[in-house]
Amino acid sequence: MAKIAMKSKKTTKKTTAGKVKKVKDPNAPKRALSAYMFFAKAERPNILKKHPNYSVTDVAKELGVRWKTIKDKSKYEKEAAKDKARYEAAMKKYKAK
Numbered sequence: 732m733a734k735i736a737m738k739s740k741k742t743t744k745k746t747t748a749g750k751v752k753k754v755k756d757p758n759a760p761k762r763a764l765s766a767y768m769f770f771a772k773a774e775r776p777n778i779l780k781k782h783p784n785y786s787v788t789d790v791a792k793e794l795g796v797r798w799k800t801i802k803d804k805s806k807y808e809k810e811a812a813k814d815k816a817r818y819e820a821a822m823k824k825y826k827a828k
Contacts, residue, residue: 760821763814766807767798773807 743751764772771794778785778793785793 760825763818766811769807769810
C-alpha cells in the first residue's frame with residue numbers, strides 16, 4: 732500500500748499545463764524593482780501624452796528604445812539600489828518570523 736502524506740499547508744499548486752508551481756505567500760514582501768522599471772514608471776506618462784493612441788505594446792516598444800538610448804541611467808540605478816535595500820530588509824524581517 733502506498734503511503735499518503737498529509738500536509739496542513741499547501742506548498743505547491745498544479746497549473747493547467749500540468750506543471751507544479753510553488754504557491755506564493757501573500758504576506759511576503761514585494762520584490763525590488765529594477766532600474767528599467769523605475770525608468771518605465773517615469774517615462775510612460777510622457778509617451779502616452781505625446782502618443783495617446785499607442786497600444787500597450789507600442790508603449791513598451793518605445794520604452795525599450797528610449798532605455799537603450801538614454802545616456803545617464805544612474806538616477807534609476809540609485810532608485811533600484813534603494814528599493815533593493817528595502818526589499819532585503821523586509822525579507823530579513825519576514826524570514827525572522
